[in-house]
Amino acid sequence: MTSTQSTTVYRAAILNFLSDPDIDGEDAYQFFQDGALVIENGKVANLGEASEILATLAAGVKIVEYKDHLIIPGMIDTHIHYPQVEVIASYGEQLLDWLNNYTFPAERQFEDKEYASNIANFFLDELLKCGTTTALVFGTVHKQSVEAFFEASEARNTRMICGKVMMDRNAPEFLCDTPESSYEDSKSLIDTWHNNGRQLYAVTPRFAITSTHEQLQKAEQLMQEYPDVYLQTHISENKDEMAFVAELFPDAKDYLDVYDQYNLLGKRSVFAHGIHLNEREHQRFRETGSSVSFCPTSNLFLGSGLLDIKELEEQQVAYSVATDVGGGTSFSMLQTLSEAYKVTQLNGNKLSALKSLYLATLGNAKTLQLDDKIGSFKTGNEADFAVLDFNSTPLMALKQGKCKTLAEKLFAMIILGDDRAVQATYVAGNCVHDRDVTIHSDVNINSAGEK
Structure with a gap:
């Protein structure tokens, strides 16, 4: 796809976050009932009231109107497995049996790059259909799985x-690499893809159970050689998992200490789940700026537990929200936020609609250290955004007609919304999904919504 080489104005209701609404209240966001978002060459050029911005436009500037719709920054998913698309909705297991019975056999197929490419294309189209424009993604142990993914993303x-994925033990032999091969493959992928266009790399030991000391040392070496790459892995998702980690690493103070001993903590380190962390682990998260990725649909589906985000906030632990497909049950961040609300309720707390959408946009961008590029409509940011339809289903339309405040309307969107609520998704100013138009991934889109 080519980047947008013109100015286009998008007119709709617009919501843009500046900070955490739980901290800064109404000062944390901008809401324009009749707003205008100006995009120039794939970047945000201006944002404001439509009446003010339209009066300043040069003749002939294209205006795209979305009546009864809401424009928000593209949503961000901080933990998801693209090779697990076909594993979603697999019955009856908790984490370790689920991996052995469903996940590992499915991931074997990704040794075939053509197969990996087909799934990568499907996966990205599903994300875009749900208004998700950025994700932190696991490949498989196969180098070609990541090559296929980045090619599809590019x-x-x-x-x-x-x-x-780096994985050299406690997995089927057909999915195991070695410390040295995992290092060499990862290094090659970093050199080829990290900061190549909009692609970024994450060093990815699956979790402590599936990596030897030698392999974790190789992960540490990669992080030292490439200090601006990410680290993604899992932690404290399941109590049986935690017991196994304690057996494998008897010298570690706790689960997080396994990773800490190899200097894998830091502001670009994202640890999925973190349901059962102790006080010392909270302290190390806080001290290092590492973050927890909250995966509510997966935690419920696999019976893993209820993450208490209120406790994380009290402990000043950074966190984000993610789908964790295929343990998670939906690509939709709206559905994920709906389940996050319910988990928070079960913990005796509340999660507001404004805080939810903040997390899915600017909040998640901050945890990924990408808020200077995505997550908000700050001037100069990359123009990734989603157009949400307040009347996407009869039930949604009925409920929205009864809502009197912005908070009520947003909450109804989250609880009742899914991919049907996403009218359109834009990437760098280009329309890559329109609910009413089939946009094929192999078609070059030269300007917003035009083929």
Whole structure:
């Protein structure tokens, strides 16, 4: 796809976050009932009231109107497995049995790059259909799985982060690499893809159970050699998992200390789940700026537990929200936020609609250290955004007609919304999904909504 080489104005209701609404209240966001978003050459050029911005436009500037719709920054998913698309909705297991019975056999197929490419294309189209424009993504142990993913992402010009799984024990032999091969494959992928266009790399030891000391040392070496790459892995998702980690690493103070001993903590380190962390682990998260990725649909589906985000906030632990497909049950961040609300309720707390959408946009961008590029409509940011339809289903339309405040309307969108609520998705100013138009991934889109 080519980047937009013109100015286009998008007119609709617009919501843009500046900070955390739980901290700064109404000062944390901008809401324009009749707003205008100006995009120039794939970047945000201006944002404001439509009446003010339209009066300043030069003759002939294209205006795209979305009546009864809401424009928000593209949503961000901080933990998801693209090779697990076909594993979604697999019955009856908790984490370790689920991996052995469903996940590992599915991931074997990604040794075939053509197969990996087909799934990568499907996966990215599903994300875009749901209004998600950036994700932190696991590949498989196969180098070609990540090559296929980045090639598919590059074709869409999406800002994605992906990594090759490092896994040299406690997995089927057909999925195991070695410390040295995992290092060499990861190094080659970093050299080829990290900061290549909008693609970024994450060093990816699956979790402590599946990596030897020698392999974790190789992960540490990669992080030292490439200090601006990401680190993604899992932690404290399941109590049986935690017990196994304690057996494998008897000298570690706790689960997080396993990773800490190899200097894998830091502001670009994202640890999925973190349901059962202790006080010392909270302290190390806080001290290092590492973050927890909250995966509510997966935690419920696999029976892993209820993450208490209120406790994370009290402990000043950074966190984000993610789908964790295929343990997670939906690509939709709206559905994910709906389940996050319910988990928070079960913990005796509340998660507001404004805080939810902040997390899915600017909040998640901050945890990925990408808020200077995505997550808000700050001037100069990359123009990734989603157009949400307040009347996407009869039930949604009925409910929205009864809502009197912005908070009520947003909450109804989250609880009742899914991919049907996403009218359109834009990447760097280009329309890459329109609910009413089939946009094929192999078609070059030269300007917003035009083929």
